[in-house]
Amino acid sequence: MAVGVGMIGCGAMGIGIAERLLRQSPDIHLLGLNDPQESSIQKTRDRLKTDAKVHDDYHALLADKDIQWVMIASWNCFHHEQVLAAFDAGKHVFCQKPLAITAEQCAEMYHRWKRTDRMFNIGFTLRYSPHYRKINQLLRDGAIGKIVSFEFNETLEFNHGGYIMGDWRRLTKNAGTHLLEKCCHDLDLANWMVDSRAKRVASFGGLDFFTPENEKYIQKIGKNKEGRSAYCSWIAHSNFGPMVNPFTSDKDIIDNQVAILEYENGVRATFHANCNSAIPERRMYICGTEGLIRADVLTGELQLKRIGFDTEIETLNTIEGEGHGGGDEILAKELADSMLNGTEPSTGLEDGLTSAFTAFAIDEAMDTGKVVSLDKYWALLNE
Ligand SMILES: NC(=O)c1ccc[n+]([C@@H]2O[C@H](COP(=O)([O-])OP(=O)(O)OC[C@H]3O[C@@H](n4cnc5c(N)ncnc54)[C@H](O)[C@@H]3O)[C@@H](O)[C@H]2O)c1
Incomplete structure (x- = not known):
């Protein structure tokens, strides 16, 4: 057909x-x-x-x-x-x-x-990436027992950060917040791994690096081998034309944010995002009752260790193919x-919605300085 x-x-x-x-x-x-x-x-x-x-x-x-x-x-x-x-x-x-x-x-x-x-x-x-599918399968198979708490992050290579601060994503009226636009993947992956939805969240964040006074870093870091300037050399720039200066642009998004989340099933998590990293990571560190998983999709390394006196770290390489850890x-x-x-x-509409609601609640917590319950978001689903 x-x-x-x-x-x-x-x-x-x-x-x-x-x-x-x-x-x-x-x-x-x-x-x-x-x-x-x-x-x-x-x-x-x-x-x-x-x-x-x-x-x-x-x-x-x-x-x-x-x-x-x-x-x-x-x-x-x-x-x-x-x-x-x-x-x-x-x-x-x-x-x-x-x-x-x-x-x-x-x-x-x-x-x-x-x-x-x-x-x-x-x-x-990323949900389709063999890396995350392996982590999820290990969790479902009970490889580390029951999840108790975990850390996850998305820290971006400095040119990638510059790209975001310069293109349409720099304005929330186009893209929503940075957490929603970029880290909705990470929140979705966390929700999937924990197999629950967030109950309450808190967060701090701000724009501390991509400000006009830091424009000097473009000169200080210099140019790459192709003669392209620091903070303006992300691969997508070459595909889609000239960009706005990421330091002086009229952005209204933040460049660093931390958050804590408590899930309905009791699991607790911390999240960290930063748009100016020398060693970018998309890492998870998941502590279970019987073991630990430590994994980074950017290197493809996944480590698993069971709790015990003579257990060994098992290391797997999970990268198969390019484009979002082989997910594309x-x-x-x-x-x-x-x-x-x-x-x-x-992955469907409910996954998109759960991740977006989690992002809205975290940003609300950052903006208000309060711990935010997600009840009012979930209530929007009742007709
Ligand atoms: N799944 C992923 O991993 C992933 C990665 C990057 C981007 N995205 C998402 O893909 C979407 C596009 O991002 P991109 O990186 O391709 O950006 P892009 O800037 O390369 O492309 C966006 C395109 O949308 C067009 N556009 C703008 N307004 C439009 C409208 N009203 N109707 C139709 N087209 C319109 C623009 O002209 C442009 O061609 C965004 O939602 C972004 O969040 C997803």
Whole structure:
């Protein structure tokens, strides 16, 4: 059976996943493109070698009866309206993370999805990575007993931080907060590992490095071998044009944040994000009643040790392939399977919503200086 696909948002991630998806089967046909930026449409045409119809208005794309699946990879602030419109048009949806930028939007999407029989897959690419799948399997198999507490983090390479402070993600009106936009992956992974949802949270954070007085670091660190300046050399820059100076930009996001979380099942966790790291990490340190898992997706190293006098550290290397710890390729395979065979996606709307609600509560705690209960967020799910 042939499947028609439309793309709304044709930037780096839109193209990246579509490219992998189209390789999965000749029965998946890209039929429509929508993006306000002509350069993104042109890149999509070149990279995907497609002559798919270009629609100036995404509603026209949604009206195409030959399109059954829509892939949304626009700015986060547009996910809400575009996903709802896609459901209204009877389409199945693959939408990039985060689900949306406010709790009310997420709740509305949840209720609308509950009333459709359409599939929804959220782009939590790391969930598909063999690294995280291995950790989750070890936890489910009881390799470290019951989780008691854990640490997790996402600290970004300094150019990656510079990129975020310079592109559309620098403004919460486009992307939501940094925690929501970038660390919704980490919160989702934590929720999945703990197999529960957060009950209450607290947090501190701020913008302490990417400020105008630190612009001097661009000169101080100097240029890379290709002659590109420090803080302006993230790979995506070369794909998507000139950028705004990350130190003097009109951003309203923070560059460092810490949070503590207590889950409904009693597990406690700490999270740390920083956008200017010399040794970037995406690490988990999970303490269970019978052992410990220490793992970093960036190195692919996963260590496991059982509690005991003569137990040894078992070290596994879990990296298979590129793109979010090998997750992009597996996500594309599973997405193709959903499209062609109706297989339920591994990550769905409820995962997107749970991660987003956790981010909203943590940011509320940071903004108010209070411990925040998530009860009021979960209450939005009652009709
Ligand atoms: N799953 C992941 O690991 C991952 C990684 C990166 C980005 N993302 C997500 O993918 C989405 C796109 O990010 P990106 O890195 O590709 O950014 P990008 O800047 O490379 O591309 C965004 C594209 O969206 C287009 N766009 C803006 N407004 C639009 C609208 N109203 N309708 C249609 N298109 C519109 C822009 O013109 C641009 O071409 C975001 O939601 C982001 O959070 C996910």
